[in-house]
Amino acid sequence: DGGITQSPKxxxxxxxxxxxxxxxxxxxxxxxxxxRQDPGQGLRLIYxxxxxxxxxxxxxxxxxxxxxxxxxxxxxxxxxxxKNPTAFYLCASRQxxxxxxxxxxxxxxxxxx
Amino acid sequence: AQTVTQSQPExxxxxxxxxxxxCTYDTSENNYYLFWYKQPPSRQxxxxxxxxxxxxxxxxxxxxxxxxxxAAKSFSLKISDxxxxxxxxxxxxxxxxxxxxxxxxxxxxxxxxxx
Numbered sequence: 001d002g003g004i005t006q007s008p009k010x011x012x013x014x015x016x017x018x019x020x021x022x023x024x025x026x027x028x029x030x031x032x033x034x035x036r037q038d039p040g041q042g043l044r045l046i047y048x049x050x051x052x053x054x055x056x057x058x059x060x061x062x063x064x065x066x067x068x069x070x071x072x073x074x075x076x077x078x079x080x081x082x083k084n085p086t087a088f089y090l091c092a093s094r095q096x097x098x099x100x101x102x103x104x105x106x107x108x109x110x111x112x113x
Numbered sequence: 114a115q116t117v118t119q120s121q122p123e124x125x126x127x128x129x130x131x132x133x134x135x136c137t138y139d140t141s142e143n144n145y146y147l148f149w150y151k152q153p154p155s156r157q158x159x160x161x162x163x164x165x166x167x168x169x170x171x172x173x174x175x176x177x178x179x180x181x182x183x184a185a186k187s188f189s190l191k192i193s194d195x196x197x198x199x200x201x202x203x204x205x206x207x208x209x210x211x212x213x214x215x216x217x218x219x220x221x222x223x224x225x226x227x228x
Contacts (some may be wrong), residue, residue: 033215040122042204042220058215090158092216101148101208102216104158 002027006091006105013078013085013112021076021108023091029103030096032074036060037088037107046089049074050096078110086112115140117207119219126195127227133180134190134222136205143167145209147181148216149190152202161203164188192224200226 004025013019025032031050035043045058049068063082068074074093078085088109092102116139126132138147149161164172164181172179176196180189192199205219 035218040220043218045215045217048215088156092158101146101160101163102158103160107156 004091004093004103004105006089006108009106009108011108011110013110015112016080018077018079019085019110021078021089021091021110023074023076023105025072025074025091025093025103025105027093027095027103028071029093030071031094032068033092033094033102034058034064034066034074034076035090035092037090043090046076085110115207115209115217117205117217117219119205119222121222122220123223123225125225125227126192128195128197130195131191131193132195132224134192134203134205134224136188136190136219138186138188138205138207138217140186140207140209142209145207147179147188148206148208149177149179149188150204150206150218151199152204152221153198153200158204162190195226197226197228200224 007022033048034046037043044060046064047066049055052071055068065077090107091105094102118137145166147164151159151161162172162174162177176193178191202221204221206216208216
């Protein structure tokens with residue numbers, strides 16, 4: 001079945017450590033997105049990529065980094081510079097930048113201890 | 114910047130009744146999409162319904178329908194014959210096409226369906 005796979009589902013990190021969240025899709029979609037979800041704030045865009053080897057900052061990119069070396073993969077690194085990293089992270093993809101809705105993964109819950 | 118506003122943080126409806134969730138948005142563009150997503154306790158985001166701005170006819174998907182008022186920039190979701198499985202967070206979102214197209218979400222409405 002086609003879909004988006006995020007891993008790990010739950011992750012604990014000590015302060016000062018970087019952590020990478022995986023996002024893989026087999027939908028052959030061009031565009032991929034990372035959102036952060038906090039209680040009462042909806043979803044906020046961190047980074048997005050409309051094509052391989054290219055990506056743009058979203059509304060809250062500080063403290064995060066991404067890469068898009070392959071069409072199916074869009075990993076997100078939460079760096080130690082991110083001041084409040086505990087959150088629920090959602091990856092999504094879309095067929096093209098101007099087509100259709102987003103399809104979402106099941107999310108990753110990051111907790112900083 | 115695009116904004117989406119959901120003014121109802123929480124709502125409750127009895128099973129089999131009808132409920133309407135409100136959403137307004139702000140845009141200066143002509144070409145855009147609007148969506149309602151559902152997020153149940155599993156936290157998986159599920160598309161409920163979509164509307165293309167150029168279409169005047171309101172979208173309908175089984176028990177879900179929208180009231181799209183383009184001039185007023187309003188996009189409400191009506192759920193008919195509510196079921197317990199409709200209990201979830203509902204997010205309104207807008208997508209503006211173009212070189213920097215991205216989905217903008219509202220803050221969500223928590224819907225509780227009761228017996």
